[in-house]
Amino acid sequence: MDINLKYIQKNYIEKKALCAAVNISLETLDTLIAMELIPNASYSINTMHEINSPLGDKHMVNETQEYFPKNTPTLVEKNKKLVESPARFKAQIKQEFLADFERNTDRRYAYGDITDKAGNLDEAQMDEAFETEWDYYCKGIYGICTLNATGSDIIKKEIAVKKLIEFNQKHADRPLSEEEKATLAALSDQYNEVSNRFAPYQRATSSRGKYLDKILGDNGMDHLIKE
Numbered sequence: 001m002d003i004n005l006k007y008i009q010k011n012y013i014e015k016k017a018l019c020a021a022v023n024i025s026l027e028t029l030d031t032l033i034a035m036e037l038i039p040n041a042s043y044s045i046n047t048m049h050e051i052n053s054p055l056g057d058k059h060m061v062n063e064t065q066e067y068f069p070k071n072t073p074t075l076v077e078k079n080k081k082l083v084e085s086p087a088r089f090k091a092q093i094k095q096e097f098l099a100d101f102e103r104n105t106d107r108r109y110a111y112g113d114i115t116d117k118a119g120n121l122d123e124a125q126m127d128e129a130f131e132t133e134w135d136y137y138c139k140g141i142y143g144i145c146t147l148n149a150t151g152s153d154i155i156k157k158e159i160a161v162k163k164l165i166e167f168n169q170k171h172a173d174r175p176l177s178e179e180e181k182a183t184l185a186a187l188s189d190q191y192n193e194v195s196n197r198f199a200p201y202q203r204a205t206s207s208r209g210k211y212l213d214k215i216l217g218d219n220g221m222d223h224l225i226k227e
Helices: 003-011 015-022 026-034 072-082 087-103 123-139 141-145 151-171 178-192 207-218
Strands: 012-014 043-052 058-069
Touching (some): 003 043, 015 026, 072 087, 087 151, 123 141, 141 151, 151 178
Antiparallel strands (some): 043 058
């Protein structure tokens, strides 16, 4: 089996299987997605089937399968109760997102100059940043990029990636010292706490491939590269 198909089928749940797991129809799931109570599928696999017979005829059938993060059944069970007030779910995600931002001692890394030198938050800029992240969330992007696709994961990954980018800018052009390797290992742990591995075809161009895999490999730290 292709390694990309294997990765997706192992780590995600197909749409029909998801509906069966929570005893809802495909139409109900589509409604929950349209109401932004469930993120869209993170991957879709399009397959063309060619049907042949001894009569010498041929028929082509195109099939699309959609795959969602494996924690989606739990989210469906929770959010199907919110159909009368779907905005509550977005508010919950935002509250979690902001709370983790406030708790994080490295929050200055998030979203550029979103805090001033005194640490005061530009609330309008933060609202704009969240709306962008919410759009990505609803499209299913954070089902690809993060382990649990939560508001907490989103802000933690933003900070972890920005710290890795800064580290690469400072150190990628030369071998790391032992102290710098220890710092990189800690950054790797922070990134892996919330970040997915990505499908193999995506890996090299992902944040993991660009800012972590490469610098680990360049410095003989391959044991820290997630398979």
